[in-house]
Amino acid sequence: MSPNTNEILITIEGLSKHLIQGLNKLTDDQWESPSRCHMWAVKDVVSHLVAINGFFLNSMTRALEGDSLPAHGMPNPGTGNAVQMSDGIASRAIQMSETTLSRRIDSMDALTYLENSLITMWKKLDESQWDIPAYHPVNQLSPNLILELKLMEIIVHSWDIFNGVDAKYKISNRGGILLCDVWKNSLLNRWLFTPANTQNDLVQLDFEIGSGKSLRLINYNASLTMTDEYKKNDPADATIQIAPETLALAITARKNLVDLVESHEAHIEGNKDKALLFHNWFKGS
Numbered sequence: 001m002s003p004n005t006n007e008i009l010i011t012i013e014g015l016s017k018h019l020i021q022g023l024n025k026l027t028d029d030q031w032e033s034p035s036r037c038h039m040w041a042v043k044d045v046v047s048h049l050v051a052i053n054g055f056f057l058n059s060m061t062r063a064l065e066g067d068s069l070p071a072h073g074m075p076n077p078g079t080g081n082a083v084q085m086s087d088g089i090a091s092r093a094i095q096m097s098e099t100t101l102s103r104r105i106d107s108m109d110a111l112t113y114l115e116n117s118l119i120t121m122w123k124k125l126d127e128s129q130w131d132i133p134a135y136h137p138v139n140q141l142s143p144n145l146i147l148e149l150k151l152m153e154i155i156v157h158s159w160d161i162f163n164g165v166d167a168k169y170k171i172s173n174r175g176g177i178l179l180c181d182v183w184k185n186s187l188l189n190r191w192l193f194t195p196a197n198t199q200n201d202l203v204q205l206d207f208e209i210g211s212g213k214s215l216r217l218i219n220y221n222a223s224l225t226m227t228d229e230y231k232k233n234d235p236a237d238a239t240i241q242i243a244p245e246t247l248a249l250a251i252t253a254r255k256n257l258v259d260l261v262e263s264h265e266a267h268i269e270g271n272k273d274k275a276l277l278f279h280n281w282f283k284g285s
Contacts, residue, residue: 019115031104035161036163042165043107045157047094047107060146063135068133068140070135075137081190138187151182152252159171176244176245179248180244204235205278206239208240208242217281238269242260
């Protein structure tokens, strides 16, 4: 296990405990109230987390048995992204919260069990198992990359839940920084990216996230690259100054750059029109 992988696992374990404890403190009215995830109540976000945890656990269990193929009815690896699959994902979450997980106690029992099972599975992996092939619609992944997707899911959906209840709730700066490494991974960022087939010209945007760190987004011929390795003498079309935890909300379409500029949470220098193409590329996860 690499040091970065170990930090992500420790972070997920802490976030998991915070999630379960926070959900248990919610009133029944808060459990039924709207979350920050479009059209989902808090209870629906919890049902989604149950579903995605179950998927991750199944994918890794099958991978350890030597099976990285899609289950019946699932798309082939490399053919799915969040926008394409959003309707089905949303319908399933709402259906679960109205049927099998209609009782709050059942929902919490399922979430607690699956959170603990996932973390236990990752802790038990030996060095040879972290990079074995594992199925996901976005690409053929591995337990290591599924861990990174889990980091995104628990950070963003915890914000959906708890910011919906208390507007002061924020993603941690460290969580945002860790997610920037997830955004850079070409096997994973396709899950978030919606190609704009009408845009064929090169667009480069730099996101300055503090402490001298930056992330460049390069969109060319409906193909996306996110990297922190680029030539400094190759200027971007625009530079956006933004905290990494705020970038996490923008890249998952929870926040809009126009609104963030107006609230002084982001600052754009350069070609503003090209900077705002960002929201053509990221339409929600």
